[in-house]
Amino acid sequence: MAKEITSKSENYSQWYNDIVKKAGLAEHSAVRGCMVIKPYGFAIWEKMQSQLDSMFKATGHVNAYFPLFIPKSFLSKEADHVDGFATECAVVTHYRLKNGEEGQGLIVDPEARLEEELIVRPTSETIIWNTYRDWINSYRDLPVMINQWANVVRWEMRTRLFxxxxxxxxxxxxxxxxTRQEAIDEAVQMQKVYADFAEEYMAMPVIKGIKTANERFAGAVDTYTIEALMQDGKALQAGTSHFLGQNFAKAFDVKYLNENNEEMHVWATSWGVSTRLIGGLIMxxxxxxxxxxxxxxxxxxxVIVPIPKPKEAIMTVANDIKARLESKxxxxxxxxxxxxxxxxxxxxxxMKxxxxxxxxxxxDLEKDLVEVARRDTKEKNQVPLADIDSHIPQLLQDIQENLFQKAIQFRSDHSSKVDTWEDFIDALDNKGGFVSAHWDGTTETEIAIKNQSKATIRCIPQDEDNEKGSCILTGKPSARRVLFARAY
RNA sequence: CGGGGUGUAGCGCAGUCCGGUUAGCGCACCUGCUUUGGGAGCAGGGGGUCGGGAGUUCGAAUCUCUCCACCCCGACCA
Known part of the structure; x- marks a missing residue:
């Protein structure tokens, strides 16, 4: 009636928007491309945050906070990094407004122009590495293991909630x-933390892999990714962890003295997940x-619903159940x-x-029963009141596991292994999902495949064998299969 | 930035083509009564710069010009 949502099969992206809005997660704001995260949606983010935060701390990280603004000159110090972000930055040019001439209202005061423009951070490598230069002098200062929770701005052409x-x-x-190896180990470790979080908490299976040169983070030597599959057959990059080599250390002149009194550049990583995870969770x-x-x-x-409405006898039982479950x-x-x-x-x-x-x-109460309904399967059962304490924790575990298994099943039903271009296109068009295929390893071929199929290489999987073959497009030798998909 | 679409009450929409009383409907909201095991019913009520501006006209939500915003599909990206 009032809250019907568009069906998934009819219009997937409308279905997605309906869920976001009608479950009370978020809505579009007065500002283009920016959303208001509503209390229920933010509560989900808070749960993600607190779990991730404890996982970061358990792996030796601490939190800190760096500025929202980055001097323009910082951004340009690492060449690849600028190229990657320059086209989508919000720029602060002035620091004051004033009343304009008659009828103009508030205007930007032309006399209040900044000496150097400030960029609203699209990511914080530059401001952070500029800071690390002062923090790191000796091998005794290493490693530095910092995380920050923050907002960032990327001026995307087209936006979608979450x-x-x-x-x-x-x-x-x-x-x-x-050392190089220590940084690589760190990047791989954090990719694993993300994968564990996605699978154990979000019940969202992911594939761990390495990005191709074409898809890697601007400024990284290697990008480790976790890739998930959505119900419409499109892939979603759910988290990335970058091995940055010495690129930022060199750009920002961050050096330390080793045990032999030799000056060395520092090795770096960066890694992030965003509110995008909520979109992945939904889909x-x-x-x-x-x-x-x-x-x-x-x-x-x-949630406990008194039927048909609250009355004392029911509320007494409800409050009792609540207290008992909360104690668990x-x-x-x-x-x-x-x-x-x-x-x-x-x-x-x-809906929620x-x-x-x-x-x-x-x-129910006359028979000492409670109706238990699970959201994932819609099953309803009568459970003896006395068993609720043991039944509910088990049921929650079952639901968590069932969601994960269903998602794994969906992914395996929508994964293909192909050896010819025809089969490749057929798999993408009719089955969606991940397609494992041979590729000759060149960026030119990768782009050509993308242009002809709209599929990108999601990753070079880390845990697969090195079966040799020939590229589905060019027929040239291929060292191993990679994973393609159409993606968000 | 290209293509398509939408702007009318808090939300969702009709009315616009073909100008004409006091701008309408559903949901939500307020009051009352009756209901209450899968989105209650009836009665009454409140709420509107019809996206902004300019124009045509005796008269504009409706026609013309112009600006703006947002959504969807593409290209770009977490």
Whole structure:
């Protein structure tokens, strides 16, 4: 009725937008390309943040904060880096407004022009490495293992809620190391942290791989990625971890003295995930009834709906269940709004993706039963009141696992291995998903394939064998298969 | 930046082609009564610079010009 959403099959991107809006996650703001993240959407982000943050700390990182603004000259110090970001930067040129002539209203005061323009950070490598120069003198100062939670701005031509917004929230880790190997190990470690988070918490299976030269981060030597598959068959880059070599150390002159009193450039990494993960979460699990959330990231894990409406006998039981579940670390909401009818609430919490719903009515209570409904499969069961304590934690685990298994199944149903151009196009058009194929290793061929198929090389998988073959486009020798997909 | 579309109440829309009373409908909101195990019913009520500006006209949501914003599809990107 009031909250129907477009079906996935009818119009996938409309379905996606409907979910974001109707589940109360976010909405477009008055500013082009920028969104308002609403409380329920932000609650999901907070759960992601707190989990990731503890994983970062467990791997030896600490948090800090660097400025929003970057002097223009900083950005241009690393050549590849400028090329990558120059075309999408917001630039601050003035620091004051004033009242204009009659009828003009507020205008930018032309006398308040900045000596040097400031860039609103699209990423913070430059300002951070400029700072690290002063922090690092000796091998004893290394490694530096810092993360920051921040907002960044990239002036994208076309934006989509969570997936690509002009301003977005993320974390960016920036580490400095004495040796090349230590930095590589760090980059790989953080890629693993991201993969573990995606799979264990988001229930979103990912493939770990390395980006081709063409797809790698501007300024990186190697970009390690995790790639996920969405329900429309398109791939989503869910997180990246970069081995930066000595590029930024050289650009910003960051050197240390080693044990032998020799001056060396520092080795670097950077790594980040963003609010885009929320978009990935939505597109991995949700259905035509609305959002589906994995229990580990659901702001509300269990909702209790008194049926048909709150009354003392029901509320006593509901409060008791709530207290018992909360003591096990489960978040519970009792919807005691007596103005809304149960059917309305059922639909509402399905839209919001609450994993488990408990319905308690007098009819059930007479038999000491509670109705337990799970969001992922829509199953409903009568469970004895006395068993709730043990049943719910197990059920939440089952849901978490079921979502992950379903996503894995979907990915394997939508993955292909092909050896000819015809099969390649056929797989992309009819099956979507990841297509494993041979490629001759050149950027020219990669771009040609992209132009002809709209598919990009998502990654060179790290955990696959080195089967030799010939390129699907050029027929030239190929050292190994790579993973193609159409992507977000 | 190219193509398509939309701007009318908090939200979703009709009305615009072919100008004409007081601009309408659904949801939401307020009041009351009846309801209440899958999105309640009835009655009453409040809420509008019709995206902005200029023009044509006795008269403009409607026609003309112009500007703006947003959405969708592409190219670019996390």
């Amino acid at each position: 997936l690509r917004t002009a301003e977005f929230l993320w974390q960016e880790g920036h580490t400095a190391h004495a 991995t699990h949700s259905d035509d009834e609305g959002l589906v959330l994995p229990p580990k990231l659901a702001p509300i894990q269990v 670390g489960i978040s519970v909401k009792i919807d005691d709004d007596s103005r809304k009818r149960p059917g309305f609430k059922f639909a509402e919490y399905e 993706g609450v994993p488990v719903r408990l319905g308690i009515g007098m009819r």
